Amino acid sequence: MGSYLLRRTLAAFVSLVGVTFITFLLIFLVPGDPAEMVAEARFGHAVGNREVELVRVREGFDQAIPIQYWRWMKHLLSLDLGHSLINRRPVVELIRSRLPATVLLACSSLLLSLAIALPAGLVAALRKDTWLDTAARLFALLGVSIPGFWLSYLLIMLFSLELKLLPVSGYGGLKNLIMPSLALGLGMTGLVARLLRASLLEVWEQDYLRAARANGIGERKILFKYALKNAMIPVVTVIGLQLGTLLSGTVIIESIFGWPGLGKLLLDGIFNRDFPLVQGCVLVVACCFIVINVLVDLLYAWLDPRIRWSTGG
Amino acid sequence: MSALLQIERLSVTYNLNGRALPALQEVDLCLAPGEKLGLVGESGAGKTTLASAVMGLLPRGATVKGAILFKGQTLSSPLLARLRGREMVLIPQNVYNSLNPVFSIGQQMEDLLVKAQLPRQKRQQLILELLGKVRLPRPQELPGSYPHQLSGGMKQRILLAMGLSRSPSLVLADEPTKGLDPVRRMGILRLVKELVSRNGQSLILITHDLKAAVYLCDTVALMYRGELVEIIPASCLLTAGLHPYTRALLAAAPERGLAIPACGEGPPSPAAVQGCPYSLVCPICLPACRKKKPPLFSVGPGHMVRCGKVA
Numbered sequence: 001m002g003s004y005l006l007r008r009t010l011a012a013f014v015s016l017v018g019v020t021f022i023t024f025l026l027i028f029l030v031p032g033d034p035a036e037m038v039a040e041a042r043f044g045h046a047v048g049n050r051e052v053e054l055v056r057v058r059e060g061f062d063q064a065i066p067i068q069y070w071r072w073m074k075h076l077l078s079l080d081l082g083h084s085l086i087n088r089r090p091v092v093e094l095i096r097s098r099l100p101a102t103v104l105l106a107c108s109s110l111l112l113s114l115a116i117a118l119p120a121g122l123v124a125a126l127r128k129d130t131w132l133d134t135a136a137r138l139f140a141l142l143g144v145s146i147p148g149f150w151l152s153y154l155l156i157m158l159f160s161l162e163l164k165l166l167p168v169s170g171y172g173g174l175k176n177l178i179m180p181s182l183a184l185g186l187g188m189t190g191l192v193a194r195l196l197r198a199s200l201l202e203v204w205e206q207d208y209l210r211a212a213r214a215n216g217i218g219e220r221k222i223l224f225k226y227a228l229k230n231a232m233i234p235v236v237t238v239i240g241l242q243l244g245t246l247l248s249g250t251v252i253i254e255s256i257f258g259w260p261g262l263g264k265l266l267l268d269g270i271f272n273r274d275f276p277l278v279q280g281c282v283l284v285v286a287c288c289f290i291v292i293n294v295l296v297d298l299l300y301a302w303l304d305p306r307i308r309w310s311t312g313g
Numbered sequence: 314m315s316a317l318l319q320i321e322r323l324s325v326t327y328n329l330n331g332r333a334l335p336a337l338q339e340v341d342l343c344l345a346p347g348e349k350l351g352l353v354g355e356s357g358a359g360k361t362t363l364a365s366a367v368m369g370l371l372p373r374g375a376t377v378k379g380a381i382l383f384k385g386q387t388l389s390s391p392l393l394a395r396l397r398g399r400e401m402v403l404i405p406q407n408v409y410n411s412l413n414p415v416f417s418i419g420q421q422m423e424d425l426l427v428k429a430q431l432p433r434q435k436r437q438q439l440i441l442e443l444l445g446k447v448r449l450p451r452p453q454e455l456p457g458s459y460p461h462q463l464s465g466g467m468k469q470r471i472l473l474a475m476g477l478s479r480s481p482s483l484v485l486a487d488e489p490t491k492g493l494d495p496v497r498r499m500g501i502l503r504l505v506k507e508l509v510s511r512n513g514q515s516l517i518l519i520t521h522d523l524k525a526a527v528y529l530c531d532t533v534a535l536m537y538r539g540e541l542v543e544i545i546p547a548s549c550l551l552t553a554g555l556h557p558y559t560r561a562l563l564a565a566a567p568e569r570g571l572a573i574p575a576c577g578e579g580p581p582s583p584a585a586v587q588g589c590p591y592s593l594v595c596p597i598c599l600p601a602c603r604k605k606k607p608p609l610f611s612v613g614p615g616h617m618v619r620c621g622k623v624a
Contacts, residue, residue: 211411214368215425215475216398225424229415304415305459 019286035061041085082276091280102261113185121196143190152183152256169258180257188242200231240296318344323379336362338539349516351526354536360519364485369393402476406487412460419456443474466497485517538590544617
C-alpha cells in the first residue's frame, strides 16, 4: 500500500513538471510578439520600437527558451504568476478571488450528479426490464447526449423565464447554484447511471454473491456491501475521468450563467490575449486535475485490494 | 426416524429466452439425519440444479414443481432465509470466484458471526479457531489477506470453514474438489469426511468422481439428464451397479483407460425423448424402453434402478 501511494505521488509530480512546461510554452502559441503585447499593456496602444525592446530585455524575452522557462519557474515557485496585461493585478490574486466559485460549482455539480446517478443506476439494475429501468435508461441516454450549453438555455427558459422560480444568472445564493450545477453535471449523471447499472448487473451474476447467499447473508447486505463495492470499481474510474470534463465544462457553463469562476476568468483572458492570466488559469486547472486523479487512484486502491498489492514495478 | 430432507417429485424448468429447458424431472429423494448422499452424473445432469433448488438459490425465471421438506416443513422463501447458513449450507462449486475479491477473509468470515453478538476479540478468536479446524497452516495470517493472495486449495478450505461455522445440520458440497490438483483433492475429501462425520451432519456431495462418492457417502444417487437412474448403497456401487449408465461411468474410470463404451452425446433435449432418456445411447435398450419411461424398481435394500431391462 505504501509503495503504491509513493509511486502514484511520484507519477503525479512528473505530470506536474510536464504541465508547467506546456503552460509556459503557451506564450509562444498566442499569435503575436509577447514583448509587444506586454509593452502595449504597459505604455498604451501607441508603443514604439524602443519601448518594445526595453520590455524584451527587461522581461528576458530575448533569451533562450530554457532560460526563460527557468526564470518563469523561479517565479512560479514563489507563487508569482506575473501580472494581468489588462488590469495589472497579480494573476495569483485574480485566481484566488475566482477559484472558490468554481470549486463550489464543481463540487455541487458532482454531488448533485452522483445523488441522481447512483440511485438511478441502482434502481435500474434491481428492476431490470421494468418501466423503472426503461425510464432510468432513457434519462441516462438523454443525459449523455444533450450538450450542457443547450440544456442551460432550456433550463433558463423553463425555470427563469416561464416559471420565474430561479434567477437567470448570477452568483450568491443557493438558487443561483441549481441550474449551473445541473447543466454542468448532466453528462456525468447519465454516464454514471448507465455504468452502475451495467456493472451491478454483471456483479449480480458472480459466484461470490451466490456463495454469500448460501451462507445466509441477508439480501440487504448482499446488495449494499458485497455487490456494490465490486460494482463501484469501474464507476469510480469513470467518475475520475469525468471530473476532468467537469472542470473544462465550467468554462462554458460559467459564461452562460455569469458565474464568476475560474472558467470565466480563463475565457476572458483568452479573448483579451492576456497570456499571463491564461497561463495561470491553465496551470491551476491542470494541477486540480492531477490532484483529483491521485485522490481517485487512492479511492480505487481502497475499493480493490488487487490494485493495492500489485506492486509489480 | 423421520427424514431430515425429503424431496418429492421435484421438477425444475429453466426459461431460456422463452424456451422451456427442463433440468430436473420428478426427482424423489430422502435423506436421513446424519446420512451422506453422493450425487453423481455428468455435467448437465441436474446435480447443481437439485442443490440450488434445495437452497432456494435457483436463478430468476426457473419454475419449480413438487415439494421439498426440511425437518418436515415445506421450504418457503422466508423459511429458507432463516435456514440458509444456519441449518443448511452450500459449499460452492467455483472455488476461484466464490470469495468476494474486495473484502478480506476476516471481514467475510466475521459477517457470518455477526448474529452471534460476540465482542470483537472473541469473534477474532472464533475465526482463528474455524480456520485451524480446516487445517490451514498459519491461520493467524489469513484474516488480513485477500482472496487473490490465496491458492485454490486454501480458498476451498476457507469456504469449508465458512460453511461449517454455524454447525448446519445439512451440508451440500457442490464438487468441492473441482479445479484442484489430485493431492489437494484427497486432502479436501479427507477433511470433509472428518468434519462432517465428527458432528453427525448430513451431507449431499455432488461430484463427477465415483470413487470420491464411495469414499465419503453411505448412498450414491446417479443422475442422467435430470432424472435419477439409480440409487445404491455406496458399498455396493463398484460391484453391483446395475443401470447401464452406472456401468458406463464405472467403465470410464481412468484406471481402465477412460474407455467410454456407448455413451456419447445424448439428444438435444430430454423432453424430446418419449421413453427412457438413456434409450438413445443405451447398449441394452429394449423396444419397450423407447415407448415408455421405466419407473424406479427396487432391486434390493436401499437399491433402486430405473431400467426396463432390470425389471
